[in-house]
Amino acid sequence: MSxxxxxxxxAKRAEDTGAESVSFQVAALLAVDPVGLAGLVLRGPADPxxxxxxxxxRKLLPTGVPWRRVPLGIADSxxxxxxxxxASLSAGRPIAQPGLLAEADGGMxxxxxxxxxxxxxxxxxxxxxxxxxxxxxxxGITMARATRFGVVALDEGASEEEQVTEALSDRLAxxxxxxxxxxxxxxxxxxxxxxxxxxxxxxxxxxxPADLPQAFCAAALALGILSLRAPVFALRxxxxxxxxxxxxxxTGEDAALAAQLILAPRxxxxxxxPAQEQEQPPEQQQEPSNSDTEQQQDQPSLEDLVLAxxxxxxxAGLLAGLGVAARQMARQAAASGRSGMMRRSAQxxxxxxxxxxxxxxxxxxxxxxxxxxxxxxxxxxxxxxPHHAALVHIRREDVRIRRxxxxxxxxxxxxxxxxxxxxxxxxxxxKGAVELLLADCYVRRDRVAVIAFRGRGAEVLLEPTHSLVRxxxxxxxxxxxxxxPLAAGIAAGxxxxxxxxxxxxxxxxxxxxxxxxxxxxxGMGGRATAESEALDTAxxxxxxxxxxxLIDTAPRPQPFSRDLASAMGARYVPLPFADAARMSAxxxxxARAPASGP
Amino acid sequence: xxxxxxxxxxxxRAGQDxxxxxxxxxxxxxxxxxxxxxVPTRSAYPFSAIVGQQEMKRALMIAAVDPSIGGVxxxxxxxxGKSTxxxxxxxxxxxxxxVAGCPFACDPAAPQVSCSHCGNLAKGKKPExxxxxxxxxxxxxxxxxxxxxxxxxxxxxxxxxxxxFEPGLLAAAHRGFLYIDEVNxxxxxxxxxxxxxxxxxxxxxxxxGISLRHPARFVxxxxxxxxxxxxxxxxLDRFGLSVEVSTPTDLASRVEVVCRRxxxxxxxxxxxxxxxxDEARTRETIxxxxxxxxxxxxxxxxxxxxxxxxxxxxxDGLRGELTLVRAARALAALEGDLEVGTAHLRSVAAxxxxxxxxxxxxxxxxxxxxxxxxxxxxxxx
Numbered sequence: 008m009s010x011x012x013x014x015x016x017x018a019k020r021a022e023d024t025g026a027e028s029v030s031f032q033v034a035a036l037l038a039v040d041p042v043g044l045a046g047l048v049l050r051g052p053a054d055p056x057x058x059x060x061x062x063x064x065r066k067l068l069p070t071g072v073p074w075r076r077v078p079l080g081i082a083d084s085x086x087x088x089x090x091x092x093x094a095s096l097s098a099g100r101p102i103a104q105p106g107l108l109a110e111a112d113g114g115m116x117x118x119x120x121x122x123x124x125x126x127x128x129x130x131x132x133x134x135x136x137x138x139x140x141x142x143x144x145x146x147g148i149t150m151a152r153a154t155r156f157g158v159v160a161l162d163e164g165a166s167e168e169e170q171v172t173e174a175l176s177d178r179l180a181x182x183x184x185x186x187x188x189x190x191x192x193x194x195x196x197x198x199x200x201x202x203x204x205x206x207x208x209x210x211x212x213x214x215x216p217a218d219l220p221q222a223f224c225a226a227a228l229a230l231g232i233l234s235l236r237a238p239v240f241a242l243r244x245x246x247x248x249x250x251x252x253x254x255x256x257x258t259g260e261d262a263a264l265a266a267q268l269i270l271a272p273r274x275x276x277x278x279x280x281p282a283q284e285q286e287q288p289p290e291q292q293q294e295p296s297n298s299d300t301e302q303q304q305d306q307p308s309l310e311d312l313v314l315a316x317x318x319x320x321x322x323a324g325l326l327a328g329l330g331v332a333a334r335q336m337a338r339q340a341a342a343s344g345r346s347g348m349m350r351r352s353a354q355x356x357x358x359x360x361x362x363x364x365x366x367x368x369x370x371x372x373x374x375x376x377x378x379x380x381x382x383x384x385x386x387x388x389x390x391x392x393p394h395h396a397a398l399v400h401i402r403r404e405d406v407r408i409r410r411x412x413x414x415x416x417x418x419x420x421x422x423x424x425x426x427x428x429x430x431x432x433x434x435x436x437x438k439g440a441v442e443l444l445l446a447d448c449y450v451r452r453d454r455v456a457v458i459a460f461r462g463r464g465a466e467v468l469l470e471p472t473h474s475l476v477r478x479x480x481x482x483x484x485x486x487x488x489x490x491x492p493l494a495a496g497i498a499a500g501x502x503x504x505x506x507x508x509x510x511x512x513x514x515x516x517x518x519x520x521x522x523x524x525x526x527x528x529x530g531m532g533g534r535a536t537a538e539s540e541a542l543d544t545a546x547x548x549x550x551x552x553x554x555x556x557l558i559d560t561a562p563r564p565q566p567f568s569r570d571l572a573s574a575m576g577a578r579y580v581p582l583p584f585a586d587a588a589r590m591s592a593x594x595x596x597x598a599r600a601p602a603s604g605p
Numbered sequence: 606x607x608x609x610x611x612x613x614x615x616x617x618r619a620g621q622d623x624x625x626x627x628x629x630x631x632x633x634x635x636x637x638x639x640x641x642x643x644v645p646t647r648s649a650y651p652f653s654a655i656v657g658q659q660e661m662k663r664a665l666m667i668a669a670v671d672p673s674i675g676g677v678x679x680x681x682x683x684x685x686g687k688s689t690x691x692x693x694x695x696x697x698x699x700x701x702x703x704v705a706g707c708p709f710a711c712d713p714a715a716p717q718v719s720c721s722h723c724g725n726l727a728k729g730k731k732p733e734x735x736x737x738x739x740x741x742x743x744x745x746x747x748x749x750x751x752x753x754x755x756x757x758x759x760x761x762x763x764x765x766x767x768x769x770f771e772p773g774l775l776a777a778a779h780r781g782f783l784y785i786d787e788v789n790x791x792x793x794x795x796x797x798x799x800x801x802x803x804x805x806x807x808x809x810x811x812x813x814g815i816s817l818r819h820p821a822r823f824v825x826x827x828x829x830x831x832x833x834x835x836x837x838x839x840x841l842d843r844f845g846l847s848v849e850v851s852t853p854t855d856l857a858s859r860v861e862v863v864c865r866r867x868x869x870x871x872x873x874x875x876x877x878x879x880x881x882x883d884e885a886r887t888r889e890t891i892x893x894x895x896x897x898x899x900x901x902x903x904x905x906x907x908x909x910x911x912x913x914x915x916x917x918x919x920x921d922g923l924r925g926e927l928t929l930v931r932a933a934r935a936l937a938a939l940e941g942d943l944e945v946g947t948a949h950l951r952s953v954a955a956x957x958x959x960x961x962x963x964x965x966x967x968x969x970x971x972x973x974x975x976x977x978x979x980x981x982x983x984x985x986x
Contacts, residue, residue, distance in 0.1 A: 043870065083747040086747070087745075087747045099763055099764070100759075100760050100763055100764055101759050101760050101763075126790065126833055126834075127746065127790055130746050130786075130787045130790050130833075131745075131746050131747055133787075134745065134746065134786055134787070137688060138688065138692065142743045142745035143745060143747070144744070144745055144748040144749070144752035144753070144773075144774055145747055145748055145749040145752050146749050146751070146752070148752075149752055149774075151743070173683070174683065174830070174833065177683050177684065178684075211871070215867075220860050220863045220864045220867065221856070221860045223863065224856055224859045224860045224863055225856055227859075228854075228856060228859065233682070233852050233854070234682075234683060234684045234852065235684050235685075235852055235853075235859060235862050235863060235866075236683075236684045238859070238863045239863055239866055239867065242863065242867055243870075375749075375751060375759065376751075378759045378763065379751075379756060379757045379759050379762070379812075379813040380813055382757060382759050382762030382763050382813070383757075383762060383766075383768060383813070383814050385762070385763055385766055386766040399763060473834040473835055474831065474832060474834070474835065475835070476831075477832075
């Protein structure tokens with residue numbers, strides 16, 4: 008206990024010296040082992056402080072190391088490699104051009120607006136991070152070559168829900184977050200590039216205490232971190248710290264630093280209370296205790312030390328609202344691909360092959376396909392026009408253009424009234440109805456989202472996802488009870504619909520309510536105000552022309568619900584008459600005919 | 606053309622090499638000594654050193670013993686060593702004999718009539734043999750159709766006016782394994798192509814004046830994280846076995862995973878050496894299993910049991926029974942048994958059937974639980 012307290016006091020003091028120093032510490036550690044530690048998520052708005060950090064980090068890397076920015080929406084041909092158009096045409100034979108990932112080998116890639124990067128692209132980068140091999144099979148190139156780089160993901164998400172997908176953040180050792188402060192400070196003069204170089208050379212000789220892996224694993228478990236990458240990164244971080252400090256042996260100090268930098272930001276739960284801890288460790292420590300019992304008795308065990316260090320630097324928000332944290336994490340996981348920018352134009356998007364077409368400005372030429380079509384005719388054409396200097400004769404009819412996937416994906420947003428009155432009036436049945444509709448969405452491969460409103464406000468239970476199992480789970484866990492903040496619910500639904508439209512999807516809102524609005528947007532009671540507010544909010548829907556469907560779950564259809572549907576521009580379907588088939592037909596209809604009246 | 610046989614063709618174009626070195630920034634001298642230097646492709650993490658994940662390892666070994674089972678799908682949490690396991694499998698596979706000079710790696714014992722090379726061989730003439738490693742071909746995300754199916758070799762067409770076919774990944778994977786990481790993120794038009802080829806065992810190319818077919822039989826291995834999206838039911842059905850992996854939650858195995866991973870990262874050659882014996886043993890198990898496979902008998906009673914189980918679960922079609930029985934037989938062969946028994950059926954039932962249950966996409970009871978319950982109903986606890 009006293010050990011724990013002492014350690015946390017220590018860590019507190021360290022914290023007081025400023026988050027600033029931590030961020031430069033991270034830069035130094037990452038510079039020592041960029042490949043092993045894989046990189047970091049840098050959260051915060053684009054501001055001078057962030058640039059300053061990037062600058063100072065870059066200065067720590069050896070000169071001339073590749074440093075490549077990967078713009079959002081980069082085409083595969085640039086990311087992975089493809090044909091070099093100019094070179095191929097001038098040489099008269101296909102010449103490949105390496106992609107950005109290949110170019111970044113041995114250096115770093117920078118991902119701006121990482122929270123909006125498509126999961127497809129994350130998967131491409133993750134594959135290289137995992138295997139150390141860049142595999143490409145596209146447009147005339149087939150290759151696999153060793154490629155190692157670190158990633159700096161710049162997460163500029165404004166809200167809690169907008170975050171880098173876990174598919175990426177889990178693979179990067181560090182997570183740093185910057186508050187927007189514009190002050191220019193003196194950069195720390197240490198460590199210098201030469202010191203980093205020395206640390207790099209030392210890195211391979213650094214030894215770790217035998218029980219350190221166990222300590223990290225136990226601490227990670229206690230903090231609810233499931234991914235095994237966390238303890239692996241912690242180990243590498245401790246090594247880098249030791250190397251940086253000029254040692255070849257990892258000490259408790261290095262271990263504590265690793266716990267603070269790697270484990271704490273990933274924590275999902277608070278470790279169990281010390282009282283219980285006394286029961287637990289004996290089991291966990293049985294194996295190591297054989298070898299170094301004595302050492303453990305008079306010294307704080309490495310495990311306690313690591314855990315205390317991690318605990319001391321848990322973000323304050325986590326301690327305050329742990330209940331929320333779990334849900335946020337789940338949401339964050341669901342967010343993979345969610346923040347991806349959806350594109351729908353003839354120029355961008357996921358290519359799905361090529362087709363013949365007259366080429367005009369704005370279309371993208373499918374070079375390989377075009378050359379393939381032209382190839383068989385070359386001899387003939389050369390004979391036909393012997394004085395033509397062109398190496399490759401390409402005619403208009405050869406031209407193939409890229410086809411892109413038009414993103415007409417539908418996001419069905421379920422707006423579920425979970426208030427006490429609705430619960431009374433068969434919330435269970437409403438849930439059942441939603442499940443039937445979900446099955447329908449599954450067939451159509453829609454995205455689904457669930458928003459529930461009850462008590463004082465609305466809550467997004469599930470961000471738009473393809474995973475129906477998650478939708479189902481979030482519904483099943485939905486408790487009923489409390490007032491009916493109808494206006495807040497509709498507003499939340501509207502916000503989400505607007506967001507998904509911005510991403511190029513077609514939102515369809517399915518609202519299930521008994522229409523008994525009795526909580527205003529401020530969370531106050533009062534039926535009249537609540538109802539008029541609900542109607543006002545509903546008009547937003549109509550104005551933006553979202554397809555909507557209102558299912559009245561009251562045992563007897565309510566006139567207010569009908570009015571509400573009409574204000575929303577939604578189809579009105581009273582549940583008593585709606586069997587499963589009719590309801591799913593209604594949703595399908597709503598999706599087809601936006602803004603249809605009741 | 607022999608290049609098509611190796612799993613990876615490093616920088617196939619001379620032009621690409623020159624291009625690459627010209628375009629990338631010059632390497633700083635410090636890189637060569639430091640950690641940033643590009644490591645040559647390391648030997649894959651040894652299969653035998655993977656901690657736990659028995660079901661996944663067993664399924665992969667079964668597929669190695671009997672490729673006709675139809676592939677393995679590995680779905681589960683991040684960082685559970687899914688792709689590590691698949692990549693390490695390659696090192697365990699024995700070499701195979703191919704017709705020398707055949708671009709599609711035909712089996713000398715049974716050259717394919719549909720193969721453009723072997724179909725033209727003089728009748729009765731014994732083709733020359735060559736031993737090559739079993740290909741394990743990666744299908745990376747971002748692959749274009751021409752690279753997957755093969756297409757007109759533009760270089761030869763442009764330079765020499767020759768209409769030559771350049772085989773794609775499907776040809777390279779013939780008689781071996783085709784591995785798709787993040788299979789649920791694979792573009793739809795590639796999935797269509799894969800489904801067609803996997804069903805017919807033949808790749809039909811009709812494009813740019815090329816009209817050709819070649820055999821393409823491969824074991825499909827897919828891995829992914831279900832949270833990133835669902836898999837198309839048709840594709841799901843193509844996989845013979847499906848395994849679910851999760852991060853171990855007990856401290857001892859977690860520590861073991863971290864320690865082994867660390868040891869491998871620190872000193873890969875030393876780690877490989879340390880595990881060489883176990884790897885050799887696993888390789889021998891697979892080899893012995895292959896040899897034994899044809900002599901393993903399948904009692905009628907076991908077939909009936911398999912059918913009863915599938916009926917109880919209401920699996921679609923006959924593929925469930927077939928895969929279940931084959932997987933049980935391969936397992937028996939692996940374990941050195943000469944007769945397929947109930948125990949074998951039980952061990953593989955979840956892998957063979959969990960993805961074939963008539964799917965109510967919203968059914969909360971996990972498929973595995975349903976299979977286990979049916980097993981108890983049919984065979985008793």
